[in-house]
Amino acid sequence: xxxxxxxxxxxxAPQAVHAWRLLIEVCGRAxxxxxxxxxxxxxxxxxxxxxxxxxxxxxxxxxxxxxxRHPGAAWLTLAVDMPLVDRALLEELTxxxxxxxxATAFRHDDGIIEPLCTIWEPAARVPLLExxxxxxxxxxxxxxxxxAALVAPGTPEKLRSIDDPAGHAALARTLRSSxxx
Numbered sequence: 001x002x003x004x005x006x007x008x009x010x011x012x013a014p015q016a017v018h019a020w021r022l023l024i025e026v027c028g029r030a031x032x033x034x035x036x037x038x039x040x041x042x043x044x045x046x047x048x049x050x051x052x053x054x055x056x057x058x059x060x061x062x063x064x065x066x067x068x069r070h071p072g073a074a075w076l077t078l079a080v081d082m083p084l085v086d087r088a089l090l091e092e093l094t095x096x097x098x099x100x101x102x103a104t105a106f107r108h109d110d111g112i113i114e115p116l117c118t119i120w121e122p123a124a125r126v127p128l129l130e131x132x133x134x135x136x137x138x139x140x141x142x143x144x145x146x147x148a149a150l151v152a153p154g155t156p157e158k159l160r161s162i163d164d165p166a167g168h169a170a171l172a173r174t175l176r177s178s179x180x181x
Contacts, residue, residue, distance in 0.1 A: 001081075001163060006032075007043065008168055010083040010175055014043040019078050019085075026090045027076055033062030057137035059116060064132060067125045074099070079116035083171065084158040093119060098149035102127070105143055106159060107150040114159055115139035 001008075006016030013021070016032055023030035032047045039051050050069055052061035059079065066075050076094065078085055097104045102124035106114040116139070120128075128142055136142075153159055162168050 001165060001168065004038065005162075006034075006038070006080040008080075008083075008162075008172075010172055015080045015083055016047065017043050018083070019080050020047055022085065022087055022090060023076060023078060025087050026094060031066065033059075033065065035061070057132060058139075060128065060132055060137040060139055063120055063139075064129060067122075067129075071125065072122050074122060075120045077116060077118055077120060079161070081161045081163055082117055082159060083162060083175075084160055085117055086158060089117070089153065089155060089158045092154055093117065093151060096149065096151040101149040102146045103143055104149040104151060106153045106156075108153075108159065109156055113140055113143045113148065113150065115143055116161075117159060118143070 006014060006019075008015050011018045016034075020030050020032050030048070031050045032044060033052060034044045034049050035052045038044045039049055050062065050065045053065040053068055057064075059077070063075060063077070066073070074097075076090065078090070093104060093106065097119050099121055101121060103118050103120050105118040108114060118139075124142070124146065127146060128139075131137075131142055162171055
């Protein structure tokens with residue numbers, strides 16, 4: 001993308017703020033995962049942060065830091081590059097939550113498991129940290145090899161990830177012209 005996806009605007013605020021607000025609506029309390037470089041900059045400096053643990057290993061670093069802070073918590077994660085996720089989709093995921101699984105995650109139509117809009121249960125903590133120690137930081141591979149509850153999203157297009165400038169520009173134009181935005 002060549003810039004921090006959390007600073008991009010699709011709605012009424014930078015995406016990090018928008019995602020945090022959605023999580024507050026669904027969970028009551030939420031944090032934003034940030035790396036050390038982001039922590040002192042806008043929009044992160046005004047949000048409740050959990051700064052990534054140790055070496056940056058992608059989104060797994062955020063989960064590691066979250067569990068260091070609250071080891072017994074389940075974490076509903078939402079990546080900032082998923083600007084179409086809304087409250088209804090998050091509530092769909094939370095309604096399907098299976099606390100006996102390591103996680104509850106959406107499965108895309110093509111069979112791919114979505115690790116970045118997922119509820120991570122405390123039971124996933126130790127095996128995930130073991131994988132990180134072994135050098136494997138892929139949350140998707142973790143979900144593929146552990147007992148995860150998988151959910152077909154009612155509106156799969158809302159899970160679309162925006163990862164390049166052209167995709168960002170096109171979606172921003174679409175949202176500006178949409179009567180719902």
